[in-house]
Amino acid sequence: MTAIEGVASEQAAGREMPPGVLVDGPLVNAKFRDSYIAFGLMFTGTIATPVWIYTQGIGRVEILVFLGMFALSTVGIGVGMHRLLVHRSFRCGPVMRAFFCAIATMAVQGSVLKWVSNHRRHHLHTDKPGDVHSPYYDGAGNEHDSFLKGMLYAQGGWVWDRATTDGEYYAKDILADPIAMFFTRTRWYWYAASAVLIPGVIGFAFGGVRTMIGCVVVSGLFRSYVMTFATSLVNSVCHSDGRYGYRRYQTDDGTTNEFVTTLITFGEGLHNNHHRFPRDAYLSHAWYEIDINGLIILGLAKLGLVQDVFLGGVRRRS
Ligand SMILES: [Zn+2]
Ligand SMILES: [Zn+2]
Incomplete structure (x- = not known):
């Protein structure tokens, strides 16, 4: 019996959702509004990209802006949103905190608070009823019909169910943080800067109007979608209970370390290690586990730009 089958067999159907999970009210409506607008923009870019490349072609500027913005957003989610703001794996001053909030929001994956x-x-509820995006249970706490349906739900379907999370319950520290709340309130400006303004300005500066449009469509809108897709692989592939990748630790969930996801998310795919030691700033537990985000944090600490880097699990292993 795998860890997941054990979990599933213990749970009866028709349960109440845990505290902090909302299935009705203004926050649910706000979740849908945000999802429709953000995904509308990303899908527009996704549809427009092959048409643009086929009819107009793209050059070096579009590709470099795509790669640069992809890397910036990936560090924003991995180092900023995930390890700093969620898990408090390290500390930093207000300027660095504002920088991380900015590049995290620019990934177009919702506000810092959300x-x-x-x-x-x-x-808190990994791969059990109450989880946000598990391949095993949906937002109402019901088991998915099949492995494939579960994977699709974890990869993106969860954004469209009625369950959402109460920030008052889970993120009182963020609500009390003026820097994080500034970026939460102004998120749409950062989405626009990331998906339209910055790629557009660079494109115009280096290639004129045609390159500007190419940069907005391919390096802005489409790149936001590709980057969000890569992050979502952590929710699906890296919760596949070892079907893809491997489980270093026998945790009470389906978490998995997976090589390709690790590479394209700069280390977030070392997800079994992460769930075993959630607060660690550095997730690599072997030479072949490449955690670029962790190395960035260690590098910033050496430069004195971040402090109090938490390495409990790594230290306990060595
Ligand atoms: Zn996880
Ligand atoms: Zn985490």
Whole structure:
């Protein structure tokens, strides 16, 4: 019996949702509004990209802006949103905190408040009823019909169910943090800067109007979608109970370390290690586990730009 089958067999159907999970009210409506607008923009870019490349072609500027913005957003989610703001793996001053909030919000994956609340709920109820995006249970706490349906739900379907997370329950520290709340309130400006303004300005500066449009469509809108897709692999592939990748630790969930996801998310795919030692700033527990985000944090600490880097699990292993 796998860890997941054990969990599933212990749970009866028709349960009440745990505290901090909302299935009705203004926060649910706000979740849908945000999802429709953000995904509308990303899907527009996704549809427009092959048309643009086929009819107009793209050059070096579009590709470099795509890669640069992809890397910035990936560090924003991995180092900023996940390890700093959710797990408090390290500390930093207000300027660095504002920088991380900015590049985290620029990933277009929701506000700091929403992302932090969702991810803390994910850790509290990992792969059990109440989880935000589990391949095993939906937002109402019902088991998915099949493995494939579960994977699709974890990869993106969860955004469209009625369950959402109460920030008052999960993220009181964020609500009390003026820097994080400034970026939460102004999230739409950061989405626009990331998906339209910055790629557009760079494109125009280096290639004129045609390159500007190419940069907005391919390096802005489409890149936001590709980057969010990569992050979502952590929810699906890295919760596949070892079907893809491997489980270093026999945790009470389906978490998995997976090589490709680890590479394209700069280390977040070392997800079994992460759930075993959630607060660690550095997730690599072997030479072949490449945690770029962790190395960035260690590098920033050496430069004195971040402090109090938490390495409990890594230290206990060595
Ligand atoms: Zn997880
Ligand atoms: Zn986490």
